[in-house]
Amino acid sequence: MQQAIGIRSIDELFAPIPAEYRLSRDLAIPRQMAESEIVDWFKQRSKENGEGYASFLGAGAYFHYRPVVIDALVQRGEFLTSYTPYQAEFAQGTLQAIFEFQTMIAELTGMELANASMYDGSTGAAEAVMMAVRVTGRHSAVIARNVHPEYREVLTTYATHQAIPQKLVSFTVSGQIDLQELEKAVGDDTACVLIQSPNFFGTIEDVEAIAEIAHKRGALLIVSIAEAASLGIVEPPRVADIVAMEAQSFGVPLGFGGPYCGVLATKEKFVRQMPGRLAGQTVDKNGKRGFVLTLATREQHIRREKATSNICTNQALVALMVNIFMTVYGKVGLRELAKQNLAKTAYAAGQFGKNARVLFSSAPRFNEFVVETSEDPYAINSRLLGHKIVGGLPLKKFYPELGNAALWCCTELTTRSMIDTAAGLIAESDGSEQNSKQSSQQSSKESSEKSSQKSSKRSKSKKDTEPEEVAR
Amino acid sequence: MTTKHVTRKATRHINQNEGLIFEKSSPGKAAWKLPPLDVPEVDTAKLLGKQERKDLGNMPEVSEIEIIRHFTRLSTWNYAIDLGMYPLGSCTMKYNPRVNEFVARVEGLANGHPYQAEKISQGALRIMQTLSECLLEITGMDAITLQPAAGAQGELTGLLMVRAYHESKGNARKKILIPDSAHGTNPATAATVGYAVENLKSNSRGMVDVAALAAQMNEDVAALMVTNPNTLGVFEQEIHKIADLMHEKGGLLYMDGANMNALVGKTRPGDFGVDVMHLNLHKTFSTPHGGGGPGSGPVAVKKILAPFLPTPIVITKPDGTLGFEYNRPQSVGRVRAFYGNFGMFVRALAYIFANGPDGLRQTTEDAVLNANYIRKGLEGTFDLPYDTPSMHEVVFSDKLQSKKGVRTMDLAKRLIDYGFHPYTTAFPLIVPGALMIEPTESEPKEELDLFIEAMKSIAEEVEEDPQYVLDAPHNTRISRLDETAAARKPVLRWKPEGQPA
Numbered sequence: 001m002q003q004a005i006g007i008r009s010i011d012e013l014f015a016p017i018p019a020e021y022r023l024s025r026d027l028a029i030p031r032q033m034a035e036s037e038i039v040d041w042f043k044q045r046s047k048e049n050g051e052g053y054a055s056f057l058g059a060g061a062y063f064h065y066r067p068v069v070i071d072a073l074v075q076r077g078e079f080l081t082s083y084t085p086y087q088a089e090f091a092q093g094t095l096q097a098i099f100e101f102q103t104m105i106a107e108l109t110g111m112e113l114a115n116a117s118m119y120d121g122s123t124g125a126a127e128a129v130m131m132a133v134r135v136t137g138r139h140s141a142v143i144a145r146n147v148h149p150e151y152r153e154v155l156t157t158y159a160t161h162q163a164i165p166q167k168l169v170s171f172t173v174s175g176q177i178d179l180q181e182l183e184k185a186v187g188d189d190t191a192c193v194l195i196q197s198p199n200f201f202g203t204i205e206d207v208e209a210i211a212e213i214a215h216k217r218g219a220l221l222i223v224s225i226a227e228a229a230s231l232g233i234v235e236p237p238r239v240a241d242i243v244a245m246e247a248q249s250f251g252v253p254l255g256f257g258g259p260y261c262g263v264l265a266t267k268e269k270f271v272r273q274m275p276g277r278l279a280g281q282t283v284d285k286n287g288k289r290g291f292v293l294t295l296a297t298r299e300q301h302i303r304r305e306k307a308t309s310n311i312c313t314n315q316a317l318v319a320l321m322v323n324i325f326m327t328v329y330g331k332v333g334l335r336e337l338a339k340q341n342l343a344k345t346a347y348a349a350g351q352f353g354k355n356a357r358v359l360f361s362s363a364p365r366f367n368e369f370v371v372e373t374s375e376d377p378y379a380i381n382s383r384l385l386g387h388k389i390v391g392g393l394p395l396k397k398f399y400p401e402l403g404n405a406a407l408w409c410c411t412e413l414t415t416r417s418m419i420d421t422a423a424g425l426i427a428e429s430d431g432s433e434q435n436s437k438q439s440s441q442q443s444s445k446e447s448s449e450k451s452s453q454k455s456s457k458r459s460k461s462k463k464d465t466e467p468e469e470v471a472r
Numbered sequence: 473m474t475t476k477h478v479t480r481k482a483t484r485h486i487n488q489n490e491g492l493i494f495e496k497s498s499p500g501k502a503a504w505k506l507p508p509l510d511v512p513e514v515d516t517a518k519l520l521g522k523q524e525r526k527d528l529g530n531m532p533e534v535s536e537i538e539i540i541r542h543f544t545r546l547s548t549w550n551y552a553i554d555l556g557m558y559p560l561g562s563c564t565m566k567y568n569p570r571v572n573e574f575v576a577r578v579e580g581l582a583n584g585h586p587y588q589a590e591k592i593s594q595g596a597l598r599i600m601q602t603l604s605e606c607l608l609e610i611t612g613m614d615a616i617t618l619q620p621a622a623g624a625q626g627e628l629t630g631l632l633m634v635r636a637y638h639e640s641k642g643n644a645r646k647k648i649l650i651p652d653s654a655h656g657t658n659p660a661t662a663a664t665v666g667y668a669v670e671n672l673k674s675n676s677r678g679m680v681d682v683a684a685l686a687a688q689m690n691e692d693v694a695a696l697m698v699t700n701p702n703t704l705g706v707f708e709q710e711i712h713k714i715a716d717l718m719h720e721k722g723g724l725l726y727m728d729g730a731n732m733n734a735l736v737g738k739t740r741p742g743d744f745g746v747d748v749m750h751l752n753l754h755k756t757f758s759t760p761h762g763g764g765g766p767g768s769g770p771v772a773v774k775k776i777l778a779p780f781l782p783t784p785i786v787i788t789k790p791d792g793t794l795g796f797e798y799n800r801p802q803s804v805g806r807v808r809a810f811y812g813n814f815g816m817f818v819r820a821l822a823y824i825f826a827n828g829p830d831g832l833r834q835t836t837e838d839a840v841l842n843a844n845y846i847r848k849g850l851e852g853t854f855d856l857p858y859d860t861p862s863m864h865e866v867v868f869s870d871k872l873q874s875k876k877g878v879r880t881m882d883l884a885k886r887l888i889d890y891g892f893h894p895y896t897t898a899f900p901l902i903v904p905g906a907l908m909i910e911p912t913e914s915e916p917k918e919e920l921d922l923f924i925e926a927m928k929s930i931a932e933e934v935e936e937d938p939q940y941v942l943d944a945p946h947n948t949r950i951s952r953l954d955e956t957a958a959a960r961k962p963v964l965r966w967k968p969e970g971q972p973a
Binding site for chain 2: 001002004005006007010013014015016017018021022023026027028029030031032033035037038039041042043044045046047048049050051052053055057059060061063067069071072073074075076077078079080081082083084085087088089090091092093094096097099100102103104106107108112113114116117119120121122123148150151153154156157158160161162163204231232233234235236253254255256257258259271277278279280281282283284285286288290291292294295296297299300301302303304305306307309310311312313314315316317318319320324326327328329330331332333334335336337339340342343344346347364381382385390393412415416419
């Protein structure tokens with residue numbers, strides 16, 4: 001080949017790089033490894049990464065069963081190693097799969113249409129807010145404080161330079177958004193209200209009441225859904241204008257936080273302001289049905305700085321996992337799956353309630369619940385780890401006023417014996433029984449304030465002694 | 473078809489028809505089975521009240537064999553790297569090693585929860601730290617974030633840091649300079665971060681016009697976003713001068729690392745003056761494109777920008793264990809939930825291990841060798857608008873063929889009949905009718921020869937029977953699709969017959 005090109009050495013091809021910037025040494029990275037060594041190295045890392053632990057964590061990342069057909073199909077090279085389907089004639093497989101994905105997401109969310117995917121639920125929510133700004137021509141956003149805290153952080157990152165001021169609305173003792181506060185927060189410059197349902201505490205919001213408040217002032221309602229499995233049994237937010245969903249629950253591995261699958265769904269009238277790729281149906285020269293990427297004039301490769309978003313690569317293969325999962329469970333299975341989640345969680349809330357206080361119980365919940373203990377939840381989690389159980393997510397980092405509360409999650413994979421064991425273990429410390437009696441007589445607000453004071457003392461002393469036991 | 477032009481690479485073959493999954497659905501079919509419930513059943517109406525969903529609409533009901541056949545049939549309608557060369561310029565469609573897929577599915581990595589205690593996350597943290605160290609060595613930069621979900625989000629993260637840096641000096645500045653050869657995400661990103669975009673003209677050799685840059689550079693410019701090698705596959709030979717020009721006026725140099733496959737092990741952006749850059753793990757580091765994602769877009773920076781990296785970053789704690797650091801007051805914040813597309817980190821690191829220092833250097837050399845072999849093979853047959861030396865990709869134009877009314881997209885469609893995925897068409901914008909070809913290191917000489925033969929054959933067809941090329945593709949399941957109709961009256965989802973649109 002060198003002869004054909006007319007060079008004597010490969011270095012001639014790198015002559016355009018000025019000599020002083022050419023690397024004349026080996027990169028200081030690990031030596032080349034054999035496949036067997038690579039597999040061993042990662043298996044070792046896997047052992048150091050919670051392999052074999054039972055987990056009660058949710059909070060935006062859910063452990064559901066993944067039917068084996070998902071990996072069997074997404075590992076077909078024709079899906080795995082193809083590019084974005086710009087050359088439609090040679091990519092009908094990917095395009096038809098996206099079209100089916102868009103259809104199923106629209107059906108499940110109660111929206112008219114959906115896009116081909118966004119990076120994840122957090123960036124999807126941020127993009128939805130920017131979309132609402134474009135649709136309404138208004139500039140501020142009202143955000144529920146019980147939206148996933150990391151989603152809110154991402155939104156802040158995006159919104160800051162778009163000059164979108166945000167107003168936060170807090171939650172009541174039911175864990176739901178405070179409607180009175182919301183009513184006051186929404187004004188004539190409000191482009192949208194962003195809520196999450198089920199919210200970060202697992203509580204289902206009264207979406208219709210919220211929509212009424214938003215729409216009355218001409219604002220859009222964006223509903224973020226972090227736990228897609230809820231859509232099997234919980235009424236979808238049909239009155240919303242945009243649904244920003246994280247579909248990880250549908251067949252996507254937890255994978256330490258990614259890749260996941262965000263998706264936006266909306267009404268037809270807003271489609272030209274929606275970011276992300278869209279597959280559409282059309283015909284070929286002979287009238288045969290086929291699919292293409294469409295409405296590309298919204299996108300960066302055509303519009304450059306005037307595009308609806310800078311998004312280019314999305315999550316196609318992950319969306320395919322979601323697609324296959326939705327197809328496997330389908331119309332009946334998704335409901336039965338959701339019912340099992342509901343049953344396990346209702347049982348767990350009952351069991352935990354014997355030894356601690358379960359907060360926000362006056363409103364319906366899906367598969368997460370908040371448990372308040374007298375003992376620091378980090379200490380509880382540390383004890384549980386000894387039994388190979390990963391406890392709930394301590395909430396004080398995100399909600400200092402919730403003190404010793406932690407967010408627990410049950411899915412269809414959570415067994416009764418896991419629940420019984422964990423419920424027993426959270427009671428092992430002194431005083432929790434006493435506290436649960438005591439706090440049941442108080443209003444939730446007072447009790448949270450009290451335990452929050454207690455916990456701050458405790459966590460201070462813990463920090464010095466056992467920093468590695470802090471869950472994050 | 474003219475019998476003279478036989479395609480050696482592909483032969484027509486029966487493949488299966490397949491409707492939409494909804495068209496196969498009928499009540500009672502199922503592909504799922506849940507275990508018996510080990511806790512009491514619940515009364516859903518009582519628990520959920522008016523929030524209970526009664527109906528899942530048109531969700532499908534199908535059996536497992538139907539699902540396997542459905543998606544397998546669809547898959548056979550796709551082209552893929554696994555089937556042959558995928559010469560999309562600037563996309564780096566290289567082989568996606570299967571060991572990557574295997575290790576990403578090892579239990580503790582696939583099932584690790586992002587919020588599990590650091591004590592039982594040491595494996596994942598070590599993977600992140602090791603990958604970070606490797607990428608820093610490869611780029612010659614000082615600090616890195618793995619959080620961005622893809623290249624475009626990497627750009628966003630990088631420009632947010634540029635902005636935060638300038639703000640810390642008291643002036644955020646107003647604009648970003650972007651060469652006219654740049655990828656569309658560059659200006660779109662600058663707009664997202666609240667910067668105005670100013671175009672920078674390329675010179676006659678396809679490179680940044682340094683004199684024009686000197687004239688345009690002033691204290692309003694926050695950064696220059698440059699792709700190197702640029703989208704013509706040309707190395708910016710005056711890159712250090714460009715960096716100096718930026719730095720003299722207090723600006724920063726951003727490098728779009730989309731074309732890093734031309735540089736790994738041969739030169740380092742950190743050494744030639746780049747302040748901030750993103751990498752595309754799904755290009756340079758072999759993680760699969762998957763039909764359009766997931767990507768992963770780590771951003772590497774020089775020390776001056778390190779305080780602004782997104783939160784959290786991986787640190788080694790005093791006791792030697794790894795952890796996340798959240799207390800970073802100057803950080804630009806979070807660009808996505810959790811820590812990024814971790815599964816892609818695993819795959820990229822497996823690729824780096826499988827190559828080592830020798831392998832990575834050879835990868836780069838082979839990628840550049842392959843591109844130059846194609847250039848040599850097609851020079852004369854296709855117009856080469858810039859004769860500047862090519863690195864990992866080569867850009868021709870359709871100037872000669874367009875005389876017969878055949879444009880780059882038509883040539884691309886005909887290439888499909890020859891069993892190849894098209895090259896990148898009509899980009900970069902500075903070349904009218906561009907054919908942008910990037911073979912990557914993965915292609916053996918036999919495949920490159922087939923490609924050259926196919927392209928030459930198409931060029932002959934253009935001379936003999938241009939209409940035949942204009943009507944291509946001829947051998948696919950479907951002919952050219954009506955994209956105008958698709959956009960004018962969008963049909964973006966299936967609906968059952970009789971249901972109002």
